[in-house]
Amino acid sequence: MSVHVVLFTCDLRLHDHPPLAAARAGADEVVPLFVRDQRIGRSGFAVPNRSAFLADCLAGLDAGLRDRGGRLVVRSGDVVAEVCRVVTETGADEVHLAGSPSAYAQSRERRLREELTAQGCRLTVHQEVVHAVAPGAVTPASSDHFAVFTPYFRRWSGHPLRGVLRAPRQVAVPDGIGSESVPRRSAVKGTSPELARGGEKEARARLADWLRGGLDAYADRHDDLAGDATSRLSPHLHFGTLSPVECVQRARGHGGEGADAFVRQVAWRDFHHQVLAARPKASFYDYRTRHDHWRQDAAAEDVAAWKEGRTGYPIVDAAMRQLTQQGWMHNRGRLLAASFLAKTLYTDWRVGARHFLDLLVDGDVANNQLNWQWVAGTGTDTRPNRVLNPVAQARRYDPDGAYVRRWVPELADVEGPAVHRPWTLPDKRRSGLDYPEPIVDLSDALDHFRQARGLN
Structure with a gap:
């Protein structure tokens, strides 16, 4: 039996998931793997609100896989070491991963490729999983990225999007592969009192409600603070419980000024990702310095x-x-x-x-x-x-x-x-x-x- 591994990161869904589709097409069995990354934990990025929402997302992903005859495999530690361990345990010959532009993700990808190659295992990185248009897919003639949104948006709008993939009907997971328990939201302390629920089921229900009841008025009401007339889909796009490709395709299919305004916001998200991919230091250093001497008194x-x-x-x-x-x-x-x-x-x-x-x-x-x-x-x-x-x-x-x-x-x-x-x-x-x-x-x-x- 051939085995492929799908390493889930910020793409915690089953609908429109190219890495999962490719793994199922290329192997008899698939290991859906999520690694609780110890480096992220040490970095201070795993704060209570995102940790609780992540727990919802992982629980939802596991439930969706179980409905299809599979399950989510959860490990903790160094991502590269845990992926290599799963490859050894299962004899997998390919690992699938969604591409991400951050410096940390790029470093993780390089380390994975090096270690997996040494084990005789391929690494396939899929683009346009967490973006509608991947960083670097559109560039100006004179640079490796767009520094101004308007020309970027023109090129982004003309870039052909891939088709939206259906969720799999069945996912076969090898017997005997060990897993930790899926994290629980209730175990996370210190969250905001009105923190939203996470998970693909919640995401898809919110998207359906948005397309049906909020999208048409978005162009006129998106700045209405009291009206609360935005989609609130940003947490789901961040954790990947929704596909940005699907959001754009469905909004365009709906049509209208509200849809155009919403799609423009998705493009802003891709714009910032392509800037960071080209200039990773911009996560902390000025992209264009103004030589500020920031105020210190009081x-x-x-x-x-x-x-x-x-x-x-x-x-x-x-x-x-x-x-x-x-x-x-x-x-x-x-x-x-x-x-x-x-x-x-x-x-x-x-x-x-x-x-x-x-x-x-x-x-x-x-x-x-x-x-x-x-x-x-x-x-x-x-x-x-x-x-x-x-x-x-x-x-x-x-x-x-x-x-x-x-x-x-x-x-x-x-x-x-x-x-x-x-x-x-x-x-x-x-x-x-x-x-x-x-x-x-x-x-x-x-x-x-x-x-x-x-x-x-």
């Missing part, structure tokens, strides 16, 4: 207020409290919170990026770090010195104040748009609010930022 105190949602600017505080409560934040909220830290407080973007990664269930190195750099003006933004005014943004994207009143209950009794400027309320009214005064004057902060960037 920085720790101000950063603490920002993290706790106590800056005195309600729209920023609402976004930060949503992050703490849900392990997720509305995209417009992310932009406002990031701009406030990096430009209004003139604090190193890496401080904010780390805090987001500590809590975001969809915390993806490429999208998190490069979106932070975009906002900070050290990344791919063609207007690097723009500063988002939190009051003006609040009036535009939360005009009635409903988003603020939900997440900042101290202000729940302040009616209408006045909730965005509580410091202007009469003294008697303000004294009854358990809410701080603004930690910084916006005009002074803008002057400081412009001087720091040499714009005055």
Whole structure:
């Protein structure tokens, strides 16, 4: 009996899974393998919210495989060593893996190829499993990657997508292959109280609901903070319980302005991945340095207020409290919170990026770090010195104040748009609010930022 191994990483699904399809086509039996990577555990990336969501995803993957006569094999330790051990135990002659652009994934792939070759086993890496269009599939004539989104999106839109694959009806797994227990969400402590559920079943139900009930209005409502009208599919794309190829294909099949706007967001995800693939140091170093000398005076105190949602600017505080409560934040909220830290407080973007990664269930190195750099003006933004005014943004994207009143209950009794400027309320009214005064004057902060960037 021939055996192939499928190493699952950030592709925790059965629908539209090219590595699994190739393994089933090429062998009599398949080992669906997930390795709990000790290096990720030591890196600080395996935070409670993502660990709990991952446990859901692995449980769902195991259940789906059992419905098809198989099961998920779980190991812990060094990924390369565990894959090689499974190859030895089963006599497998090929390992299948989804390609990933991060420096760590590239290093893992090189080590795997070297060790498996020494064992006489092939490694096949499949692209466009975690991307709709793989990094490097489209490039400009003069560079190895696109540094500006608009020309990238034009090329990305014209790139032919592969067909969507059906989930297998049956998966035959070799007898006797040892496995640890599948992780359980209940074993993870310290998660956000309203953390979403993970797993492919949940992902597919959410996608179906989104296509049926939210997609058409997306172009008009995606920035509506109180309306909560985004797809919330980002955690499922991050863990691979949904295929980005399938999301794009089904949205395009649905059609309309909402679908076009949604597909554009999927393209942004691929854009950041192709930047990071070409410039892996951008996960920590400025993609385009502005020679910033980030503010140090009172920085720790101000950063603490920002993290706790106590800056005195309600729209920023609402976004930060949503992050703490849900392990997720509305995209417009992310932009406002990031701009406030990096430009209004003139604090190193890496401080904010780390805090987001500590809590975001969809915390993806490429999208998190490069979106932070975009906002900070050290990344791919063609207007690097723009500063988002939190009051003006609040009036535009939360005009009635409903988003603020939900997440900042101290202000729940302040009616209408006045909730965005509580410091202007009469003294008697303000004294009854358990809410701080603004930690910084916006005009002074803008002057400081412009001087720091040499714009005055």
